[in-house]
Amino acid sequence: MAGASCFAGQCALGDRFAEMAAFVVAVVLVTLLTSLRMPGWRMSAWSAGVGGVIVGLASLALPEVTGSLGVLGGLLLSGWCVSVIGAAELDTRRQAGAGQS
Secondary structure (H helix, E strand, O other): OOOOOEEOOEEOOOOHHHHHHHHHHHHHHHHHHHHOOOOOHHHHHHHHHHHHHHHHHHHHHOOOOOOOOHHHHHHHHHHHHHHHHHHHHHHHHHHHHHHHO
16 A cells, blocks of 8 residues: 555655765766856855755754755755855855955
8 A cells, every 4th residue: 555655656665864974975977067167166065065955954863864965964954955055155256245345
């Protein structure tokens, strides 16, 4: 019987560790893509940052759930992702200010 966590009859069967590991790797890779500063790099920074903060906050709210990063992991991931967004916005404002001179 298909439940809420099933898609087209295929259930995840509780393999949350692989899903979380893949997501964290994706956040790191998108952040590295941001560092190349290709057109649209701010969107990459915000995507990686917001996605990581969501996982971090979920890990803080539910530290005992399988696949959670735990309290410390949630705090570290959330802080790192907020700093990625902050650094991107700070750099954008600094470049805008240098262009006005």
